[in-house]
Amino acid sequence: MTRSVTTTTDPGRAVTPDDSDVLPSGDRVPFVGDRVVVRYRLGDATPADWRGDASAALSDVTGILLDDGDPLVVDRDGPQSIPRSAVVSIRQLSRVTVRNSEIRRLESAAADGWPGTDTATISGWMLRAGGGFTRRANSALPLEFGSGTDETTLAAVRGWYRARGLPTLVALPERLVPAGQIDGRPVSGEIQMLVRDIEVGVENSPTPTNVRLDEAPTAAWLRAYRGPEVDVPTAAEVVAASRGPVVFASVGDAEPQAIGRATVTSSPDGARWLGVSALWTAPSRRREGLASSVLSALIAWGARQDATRIHVQVESENRTAGTWYRRHGFGLHHTSRYLEL
Structure with a gap:
């Protein structure tokens, strides 16, 4: 059978991102159906500032992305069209408001579905090893509130993986570890749950x-x-x-x-x-x-x-x-x- 390289959840083929996925701002266009907030330069071709501020140079719109072409179309109390050239930034939001505790609970359930074949807990981190097969089964995950990020804890995590002949990979769901508390080499792009x-x-x-x-x-x-x-x-x-x-x-x-x-x-x-x-x-x-x-x-x-x-x-x-x-x-x-x- 001829295989193509895909991610583990790809129902079709993996696609190399192209210029059509990227805005002039450098931001990647979210997916149609996602909730987004778009900041844009005001002008004749863009929606009026919702605050009614005549002196404003920038405005934003939060809603559901209906069309990822040019212009972008966002549903906020009706379709709002924004030319790509006017976009300053675009941020993808969760479908509904999500608390940190909800992220932690979902990550716990997901980790139990990919626990590897050898597990341990160190200072709130769930450590998983599985002979190096898949990142999910061979990475540490901060599941408990206040999971340690001090050097003593991280040294213990590194030692656990070193003893199994594995690199020390950590999976970092957003907001579970304060920004800047862990430094490392990125080995993946953004992963969406x-x-x-x-x-x-x-x-x-x-x-x-x-x-x-x-x-x-x-x-x-x-x-x-x-x-x-x-x-x-x-x-x-x-x-x-x-x-x-x-x-x-x-x-x-x-x-x-x-x-x-x-x-x-x-x-x-x-x-x-x-x-x-x-x-x-x-x-x-x-x-x-x-x-x-x-x-x-x-x-x-x-x-x-x-x-x-x-x-x-x-x-x-x-x-x-x-x-x-x-x-x-x-x-x-x-x-x-x-x-x-």
């Missing part, structure tokens, strides 16, 4: 006839996920690790044409979350709805495990995946990034 609700009654939906659900990944599933050179024993152990039910979806038997993984875990407040990952479709079978069938099967399975909400991680530069998930009802909850200490 997208969420949506699970509809009532979806647990009664039949699994699409072309989708098979298994309790363990096959070698063929793992090769579809990470390529023909994958270390099958290590990968199988890591992706099967979860502190809740886990399932593996595939379309096709000997040579999967589409795959996906899902877990169900609980956040500290008791909410049941379905975590979707590893959604992938063979290049020759894209645009046939296979990814949608896999997602539907995983959502119905999660609902039968009493999950009420879904989360998925997508790299913000992957326009194909980001757009696809938003078309399936997902919206931004928060962002994160990885650093190597």
Whole structure:
């Protein structure tokens, strides 16, 4: 099977960002459907300043991005058109207001779905190792309020990973660690945590006839996920690790044409979350709805495990995946990034 390099949540192909994704300000254009705040220079072609300040040179508009072309169109009590050349900055906001405690709870549920094969806790950090297979299963995460950022704590974290022959990667969800308290080498771009609700009654939906659900990944599933050179024993152990039910979806038997993984875990407040990952479709079978069938099967399975909400991680530069998930009802909850200490 011919593979293209994708992120672990890409239902289509990975897209290299191009100039059409970037504004004159240098900011990357958010996705259609996102809540944004756009600052712009006032002029004849831009909306009037909402404050009615005749002396203002700049104004802003907060709302839902309806069109990411030129002009940008933002819905704030009706469509507002803003030429790209007038944009000073654009900031992507979460779909709804999100508290730090809500980020911490969701990250806890997500981490339980990717705990690696070896874990420990040091000063509020959850440390995960899994033979170096995937960043999520081999990184430290600040899950507790006030997770230590002092040198003693970070030295202990580095020592834990050094003992396992691994680099020290830390996953930093926004707002959980005060800015400037941790320095390191960036090893990822922005990663978006997208969420949506699970509809009532979806647990009664039949699994699409072309989708098979298994309790363990096959070698063929793992090769579809990470390529023909994958270390099958290590990968199988890591992706099967979860502190809740886990399932593996595939379309096709000997040579999967589409795959996906899902877990169900609980956040500290008791909410049941379905975590979707590893959604992938063979290049020759894209645009046939296979990814949608896999997602539907995983959502119905999660609902039968009493999950009420879904989360998925997508790299913000992957326009194909980001757009696809938003078309399936997902919206931004928060962002994160990885650093190597």
